[in-house]
Amino acid sequence: MERSFDVIIVGSGIAGLSFARKVADLGSRVCILTKKERAESNTNYAQGGIAAVTSDSDDFELHIQDTLTAGDGLCDEQVVRTIVREAPERIQELVDLGVKFSQLEDGRVSLHREGGHSKRRILHVKDLTGKAIEDALLHAVETHERITLLEHVHAIDLITRQKLAQPDHPVDAKENRVLGLYGYDTRQGKVATYSAPVVMLCTGGVGQVYLYTTNPGIATGDGIAMAYRAGAEIRNMECIQFHPTAFYAKADDRFLISEAVRGEGGILRNLRGEEFMPRYDERRELAPRDIVARAIDSEMKKSGARHVWLDISHQSEDFLKERFPHIHAHCLEYGIDMAREAIPVVPAMHYLCGGVKTNLHAETGVTGLYACGEVACTGLHGANRLASNSLLEAVVMAHRGALAVHEFIATQKYPDLRLPDWLDGDLQDSDERVILSHNLDELKRTLWDYVGIVRTTKRLERARTRIQNLKREIHDYYWNFKVEPGLLELRNLVEVAEMIIQCALQRQESRGLHFTLDFPDKNPTATETRV
Template structure:
């Protein structure tokens, strides 16, 4: 089955839906969602969105805080681009109907919303909707997209690969254009073709490459892997952010305890009740996430403890319940009253700071292909993402990419047609256990060897294993019909390889990348950029 659109957006989180809503009503737009709409990471963002919204704060302060957190690798022009557009992005969400928390007392400059502070920020600049900001944003965007007559939403669809020139019925000499994607209809178990004049990757991050993650199951790096196979450069994949405080409970393996709780005074404690963060950083609980995560990891290893504790029991119970109602209810269902009991926590893979290299309007190396949100590498985050800058990046780049696409499509009169998906040489698999086994293996060795603390020896072990898995999966993919699990496994192994190669290339400890073999900083701060060889691209497709 073939369908034609002006714009194909792969991903239905804050970035993708923001872009969709910024396009003119005259454009035919397709939004592809791997599960139900909005099943990605956006709705799990608890803390809020960082933006300069009060007169006591300043754009320059937000820029400086972001640059410090990025450990020398932020692109300052990209940081300024995002920060300067932050207030406009927030006002746009408010106009769409997002119900942010109001302040108990209106600020002197008349701003009536409650702002909180998180690690790395020098001011209160996090606007939020209780402790479920992402959910409020996602639900609002969902409603707006469903009401738009020019936007078709495809749920339970998974992109397989981007359609590039070599897939066209009439091949073109250059190899740098994207014309849509081959997609897998999970409900009907068939491959379909979606043609588009412009294609946008808004697929989120790759934290499910690790055994322990705060992310939903969909975060398997699909967009990054597809862009790499198509020929795009990938940047800074070694910088994987591990959130310091994921709830430690067998019944809540991916439940996040927001950074904002530490911003409101929660204290990290050892099993004996001692606070320890001041031994690692003078900012204590308000230190950037990489420092806090390494501190927790070090204390857990030193003590042989399965988890540590986050304690907010010293704050007024009414304050705790009103500011963190969802966390309070969820923990109470598990037998933990956070107004009386410290919360058991562990670090978990949380955010992919690197990704597909793009410019300030989200353009990739491939013509007609854009990447926005967590799957992209804009230069905003550098070596470490500062809390609550991620949703802001989604909103700003969703808007800027939409504006550029409008101009782009003026010069594209018609779409090229791709060849049909060919299944004539493959059969149904009789060895699904191979997929399941490899899923578990890659996540285990990534957690053990490419986690919070790395070494040359651990990275070499991981590279040996990922090379073997890559060959096995390539052979499996070439012989059997695709399934959702196989496609995700193929992508996650590709992303694991990119992370390992990037980590091996960085001979220093900077930001989120810490290696015992190179504990200091290199003399010069440089980005890691991986470039696919053109023949490798052709062989992989």
Template sequence: MSIYHRSDILVIGSGAAGLSCALRLSEKFSINILCKSQLQEGSTYYAQGGIAAVLDNKDSVDSHVQDTLVAGAGLCHQSAVRFTVENSKDAIEWLIEQGVAFSRDEQDESQEYHLTKEGGHSHRRIIHSKDATGKAVQNTLSSVIKSKKNIQLFENYNAVDLITAHKLGLIGIENRCIGAYALNREKDQVELFQAKYVVLATGGASKVYLYTSNPDISSGDGIAMAWRSGCRIANMEFNQFHPTCLFHSKAHSFLITEALRGEGAYLKLPNGERFMPRFDDRGELAPRDIVARAIDHEIKRLGIDCVYLDISHKDPEFIKSHFPTIYQRLKKLEIDITKDPIPVVPAAHYTCGGVVVDLQAKTDIPHLFAIGEVAFTGLHGANRMASNSLLECLVFAKAAAETIIKNDAQINDIDVDIPLWDESQVSNSDEEVVVSHNWHELRHLMWNYVGIVRTTKRLERAKRRIQLLKQEVREYYSNFKVNSNLLELRNLLTVAELIIECAMRRKESRGLHYTLDYPEQKTKIKDTIVSKFD
């Protein structure tokens, strides 16, 4: 295989955002898609709950907008929220056209599709495919992608860094993004991907924490690469911890969808007592930040390992038909959710901040777009409302595609020879333990010092240690051949530093950022935006 690849569009990431953007561009452009693992692997595939959209006549755009603004604790950009919600019905109709099989409503004849309700929503507006919506979306889009002749997939490729005009020393021209270097893991070589446009769709960075519901590939690669290239990054202090991740020695990162609580499941202590009503009048359907903090509080107060999510009071057939994936998975672990409560703990789940973009998904660097969890659009504010994430992927993927199509006729390509990756001055590592040890230490210190509840002292301690780890990894990166673990660790350290910097700048508690030193909210509300040029 060649170590040089050229296309009109380079999409880095193969989840709902990346694939839907590629499909919308596929009739006019040649496209290369970098998949960090296999095509189906990623956060989209594991998304259980569904996609929020205004599909019921009893619902309204204004209601969905207002619910999102409330959940976002005052930091949502109203223009981004309204733009996203107004385009929600179109996004769902497009998915249905692609072949996504959403669950039908067999009881309400006025509704074609079954809609469920989740935390923060005032209406039933979550369209879903049983309890495996992400899987249905990912499999459908993947199938359609494979049928497109002008789309080429590159599986098991780790993006290394973006290539911009200024990085190449082309100072006299616009600093546009013109490609990326990526590690072919199967051949253990770095290859060059040149393109007229680059779309970052790399997902979030929850792997920076010890406990996460995300797959292993969620290591903040796009955020780190965009930062190194000069893009602004915003609101990284807002890391959403999903309240209910399965707590079991034989299960790894298995999320228990919020839809269970939407259908009446209760959170309970080991003695069977419900506790959420003590924290919020909305009980189990309070926004995720409130539920996660309540669980964290009870676990620490009582010195217990977990709390329990109980839906056993519902009809067994209803449970099996609505949540077949969870029922079958837990049955293998000897937990029958029609009879038994589910042991759960909070886990890092979603990165609300990211690369600053506008409503066209454009970043600070021309020809570089960011869509999905990697981006900061202003939609989520200080706390993402349930099931708005896949919606954001779809809406901003369309926005990016439309912008590229509209502007391409006026854009001239840069005719420049980009150097191939040079490994002549490095050697193979004989100290891989350095990477594994630092990876382990990073995730522990982020969980302990930059987790659900923070203090200034904890943040300062984490910052000092991260700086030392970054120095070690910088030296390692300079002297040895790159590999997947090193690239991910390098990116996670960058992301961790950005999270800590943003958290230290926010002298208040708001949404997902809660600090014991500043427990109140400020009256002046603003985003935390960091720049390499500050």
């Protein structure tokens, strides 16, 4: 069965929903595919807020310079300037949609400061900003007559001219273009064909490639892996941001303790109760995330501790309940009253600064293929994302992408092709699913142990050997059994893991989020890594 649209969007976070609403308003028939429920996305878990210049005491140049400083020489300055300057208009659109950013008692917007920012410029909705934005965008999308939203459909692979070409008539890379994709309906257990001249990838990040992550279970790198298999360029995959302060629990899941807690005066202490950040950076707790994460990692390794403490008990209980209701309630569930005692925290994988290479119109190198949000590498974040710039990038690039796609559809001639159906042949359902769970566990532990906050060439080479072996096993499994969600995600995760390691081995220097003991200094001639 083939279903046809003008635009297919994979993912239902802030990037996908923002883009869908705008491109549908311009007249396109849009289909959003999400592999879980529509509200399950990284956006929904974003606590901190969205960075933008909205105060008279702030200005664009300060935000630009803060972003460039955090990016450690890898940012594209034109991209930074464009996104920062277009931010206020996009923020106003969110307000017009019904997002009610927190306000002070006098009616002014409440602005908070996070690590790396020279001014208070973080708009927020208490400590559930992402959920508030997601709810507003979902309402706008669900009521739009040109938008179809399909839940529990897992995108498998993009369909391109290259993939459909006969061996004796290959298609040149310049003539390659997207024709649609295959999607697995997890409720019906069937694969359907979706055709469109445009596919927009908004699939989020890769957090589940690591053992400990603040990302939800859906963050399995699907968009990056699909784009790579379709011929798109992938960049800077070694730039993995570990959030310094995830709640420490014995379970693998790591609940995020927002950077805004440090912005409101939270102090990091080792298990002896000593403040340690002054020894690592003059900005102390408000240093960029890579510095804070490495400082915590160093303190833990020196003492053998499993965590450090984040202490904000000097603030009143009323203040903490008002500013951080979600975090306060969660800590209480684990027996921690943050108004009276310190919170146990550890770093956890949080955000990918690399991804599918795009320009300022969200275009990739494959005609008809676009990417927006964490899946994309625009050049905004460089080697290290400035706090709360991610939601900002998503709304600005969704707007710019919608305008570009509208023009593309109006001017491009789409080939009139009937796409082939998915063929399972005589493949059977697997009775060896233990292989999937075992390989997933080995993959996540390999990345955590060998490709973490502090790296060495020897560790990276060991990781590469293990991941290549896993990739062969998973590849054989994929071609011998019918597809299922766990297999599709594992296939993408092992592909992403290999990219991260390849890029990390390419970067023979320490810059931003990539720190290696073998090359502790910065190489002034180094540029982007790519696969």
